[in-house]
Amino acid sequence: MRFTSEQRLDDGVLEREFTLGEIPGILWTPGSAPAPLILMAHNGGLHKREPRLVARARHSAAEYGYAVAAIDHPGHGDRPRSAADEQARAEMRRAMAAGEPVDEIFESFVGPLVDNAVPEWRTTLDALLALPEIAGPVGYTGMTAIGIRLAVVEPRVAAAGFFAGGYVPRAQREEARRITIPLQFLLQWDDKGNPRQRALDLFDAFGTKEKTLHANAGGHADTPWFEVDNGNRFFDRHLK
Template sequence: MDLHFTAEQRHDDGTLEREFILGEIPGTLWTPGSVSDPAPLILMAHNNGLPKSEPRLVARARTTAAHGYTVASIDAAGCGARPHSAAAMQARADLRRAMQAGEPVDEIFESLVGPLVEGAVPEWRTALDALLELPGLNGPVGYSGWTALGIRLAVTEPRITAAGFFAGGYVPRAQREEARQLTIPLRFLLQWDDEGNPRQRALDLFDAFGSKEKTLSANMGGHVGTPAFELAEGVGFFGRHLK
């Protein structure tokens, strides 16, 4: 399967942003403006099916690229503007209703997020195969973003050598078990008062990770209140393990 670039723009900081298509998979690749050696590749995903064009992801991607990394994001199956299954649409509707009514939502999350992860991981691996065939992209590879996807991807993809996870969002039972299999360096970012992510569940997940080198970075505030300095801390983490 061939990767084709469909559009590009050069930003003021020199970062080159290119849209691509790989079969039915749309993606974006951000390349640093000037780098003498092949830049490490970071796969960057947002939570629970949000698109690769989500502003917070784009801001993180551009800043990370400006620090000398190549960054890639895709809209995998059921994510972004790609078609959503009838089951996923029903689960989202059930989730909204249950949350408004104050009812338990764990099983609804399971029925929504579990299939999203199952569908997304093969497409991310296909994209990684194609990306590493591009000139100047030969690894090492890191992962940043959606925890549920990242756990499964890191467990099944040996080319990923370090990962940064965002604790927000539901993590299915299967990925909570798989967390014990992870051995790569990890950085786990937690918002202490995240209204959509029970704190104790996030702490239990961090404890379950099998990595000998794992860091928990917790800040006060809700889901979208992550301090700006955490992005620089994340870049530093990847600098220690990918460069």
């Protein structure tokens, strides 16, 4: 892991950009150390500096004492996108706008993303836990499909918070039954991009006995800010 920039923010959080092979990422750490770690994943082609993600990360570090890390997944943020990725994204947007089925398009795009991103998260986790300012246990929050696979294969992840989940590849819907760690699942009730019933069915499929569903009115980007605090309190119960 090579740190490429460093700045102390006005809330006391230390923000450092890093590279790990081809993986670019950001690490936010509080003043206290060692700190438990939250892996914060984004989706939809977003950048690791997407403003909502950065705001959540800084809040978790400054107010709750967590180290938070985000990386750009393959084809996301600063990383190059293949022509096939661009075509799949465009076709999915067109089909969703037209009200056409998108399952097969989604499978062809998100399935390989999960296969490629999860090993990168595990490599990143190895490097992060080697830093003296970070300690276990580890939480995960963000993209549901990646989170399901990571929760199944990575024993160091002790709790997870997932978002949406209407569209999840078939493989992850089956893997959801194998999850045993505590979960908190956020659902925006009026999210047109994530069919409500499919998200509810996924919540029902999670194998863990300790799972909580938080549903709020509004679209995909309308999640109330208080859910950020709810998420941090969820991690406090399981990581501290």
